[in-house]
Amino acid sequence: MEATELTLRPMRPADRDRAIEITKDVWEGRDYIPRVFDRWVSDAGAEFQAAEIEGFVVGLQRLRPYAPGLMWYEGLRVAGDHRRQGIARAMLDAAIAEAREQGFHEMRLATRDLPAIRLFESAGFNALVELKWWRGVRVEGGEPARMPDATEVRKLWPAIAASAGIQLYAGIVPDMNGARDLSADELERLASSGLIRLGPGGRAIALLREPWGQNIAVSLLAGRGGSLRELLMALRFEADADGLNHVTVNLPPGHPAEEDLKASGYDFADAENSAFVYALKL
Numbered sequence: 001m002e003a004t005e006l007t008l009r010p011m012r013p014a015d016r017d018r019a020i021e022i023t024k025d026v027w028e029g030r031d032y033i034p035r036v037f038d039r040w041v042s043d044a045g046a047e048f049q050a051a052e053i054e055g056f057v058v059g060l061q062r063l064r065p066y067a068p069g070l071m072w073y074e075g076l077r078v079a080g081d082h083r084r085q086g087i088a089r090a091m092l093d094a095a096i097a098e099a100r101e102q103g104f105h106e107m108r109l110a111t112r113d114l115p116a117i118r119l120f121e122s123a124g125f126n127a128l129v130e131l132k133w134w135r136g137v138r139v140e141g142g143e144p145a146r147m148p149d150a151t152e153v154r155k156l157w158p159a160i161a162a163s164a165g166i167q168l169y170a171g172i173v174p175d176m177n178g179a180r181d182l183s184a185d186e187l188e189r190l191a192s193s194g195l196i197r198l199g200p201g202g203r204a205i206a207l208l209r210e211p212w213g214q215n216i217a218v219s220l221l222a223g224r225g226g227s228l229r230e231l232l233m234a235l236r237f238e239a240d241a242d243g244l245n246h247v248t249v250n251l252p253p254g255h256p257a258e259e260d261l262k263a264s265g266y267d268f269a270d271a272e273n274s275a276f277v278y279a280l281k282l
């Protein structure tokens with residue numbers, strides 16, 4: 001297949017059935033694209049694209065500006081019977097060229113699939129953070145953790161920046177919906193959205209992200225010991241109070257919080273596989 005036969009155009013509502021058909025064999029039928037299709041297709045703030053060969057949709061991808069200079073790349077899919085013909089590579093190259101032309105300085109993405117990892121690495125992307133998924137189920141009876149305001153969280157920044165294991169995050173918040181740079185400004189932004197929880201004395205912190213299911217999702221932990229354990233329990237209480245099943249935490253392997261997770265009733269949701277955040281300087 002020659003990449004020149006491939007055209008990219010905006011996804012349309014009428015492509016819905018075909019897009020869903022393409023995602024049927026992805027992740028044992030648990031692809032999230034069917035759930036987000038309507039939102040993505042009507043979102044003018046991002047580019048949801050269909051790749052066509054002779055008028056037939058064979059792939060999809062999305063480019064989403066999400067922070068100054070940063071483009072998030074997501075939703076790459078190629079139809080099962082069109083794989084290994086260079087289509088994904090041609091789509092990704094076009095996406096990179098477009099982000100570059102638009103003046104973005106970096107493109108980031110999250111993935112956990114080996115074919116995609118090979119593709120992104122061969123296109124020059126670097127893995128910033130590796131993440132393992134932990135899960136703690138809801139527990140009844142305790143108090144949810146405290147939510148700091150923007151002023152308070154800014155004061156905590158120096159301690160967070162110096163905390164054990166923070167270097168494993170490589171300067172980013174590994175939010176699977178768009179990994180921003182980890183900074184005092186980012187903490188303020190998250191606090192303003194109610195997405196930060198503190199342990200006793202402010203000696204442990206959890207940064208939350210928008211969850212994909214009926215759960216609380218943690219994208220970054222800092223701190224350790226008693227304060228962190230209380231915070232991790234408090235998140236399980238909060239899940240219960242909110243009628244959610246569990247808390248998921250993504251954590252770089254080797255981070256000192258692993259011990260505290262185990263001590264607070266958390267376990268691997270998936271011990272074998274890792275997710276990664278990749279980045280390409282444009």
Ligand SMILES: CC(C)(COP(=O)(O)OP(=O)(O)OC[C@H]1O[C@@H](n2cnc3c(N)ncnc32)[C@H](O)[C@@H]1OP(=O)(O)O)[C@@H](O)C(=O)NCCC(=O)NCCS
Pocket residue numbers: 026075076077078079082083084085086087088089090110111112113114115116118119122
């Ligand atoms: C990943 C995916 C998009 C690749 O699409 P594709 O059009 O088959 O990919 P290409 O033919 O352009 O291959 C580009 C490179 O990807 C890698 N790759 C693709 N499929 C692979 C596989 N099955 N095993 C190992 N590497 C693979 C290779 O490095 C390949 O280069 P090569 O052919 O020169 O060796 C496609 O397999 C897919 O839709 N998978 C399911 C959804 C998914 O995992 N999406 C990515 C989420 S981030």
